[in-house]
Amino acid sequence: MSTIQPNIEQPVSEEMALVRRAKRGDDQAFEELVRRYDRNVFRIAQHITQNREDAEDVVQEAFLKAYGNLAKFQEQSKFYTWLVRIAVNEALMKLRRRKPERTVSLDEEVKTEDDSLPREVADWSPNPEQMYNQAELRDILTRTIQGLPSGFRTVFVLRDVEGLSTEETADALELSIPAVKSRLLRARLQLRERLNRFFQKKASGDGDQ
């Protein structure tokens, strides 16, 4: 079975050259960094906050904060990872202000006892893209990921949607690598399980699951 490959791989040196120009006061270089990453920051922010206005604010605040703190950026990580850390913090602050979440431990050992495994699992066939039109599919995917606890959602978005490595995700979220791996496994399994209800139901045709 094929493995999942990272989504984006920017050449670091070119990015660092822009960062150094921006540090020396070249605003055009900073604007190029904004251009390069604004879509990613917006997507991450909206996934975390689940609110369009908040996401717009986060994009502005994150870039402004990055601009004001460029001198403190040590260049030990990619600029993008550093920017993501700022954006995630801003987004989480907005989220907490808007709706305080139940405190549940996200980092318990994953329980995958044989008893808890599904007895009958059916494949997704035909492919979900063939079963639903684009708008329906987008709606299902949005509602499904919004149902995950924010700690799982954030790890999934950074790792699997934005293509950060495990180490970069750990760095951006200030989590340990085992915590990232454990949350990622649980996020992936929970999403799969939730999507299964949509993608399996239509295939079986009974509509009552």
Place this chain on the structure above:
Amino acid sequence: MKCSEFLNELTNYLDGALDARTKSELDDHLAWCHNCYVVCDTTRKTIEIYRDSELYELPDDLRVRLRSAIMSKCAEHKKSNPSTT
């Protein structure tokens, strides 16, 4: 290998982050365990479908507006903190 052991390694398996020996043990398990094969396959599809979904794309007009707001705030910041940037 038990199904629970397979599931614990699922993320490493999908990410290609396993040594050859563990990977081959997992491949062997997948060859006979249909349930784990389906869970593995649909988890991979879950990741791919989200990656390709283009949820929350930033519309071009909003993008331009945000970038111009950011750059003008940066300019203000530079004026009031000439030494920091």
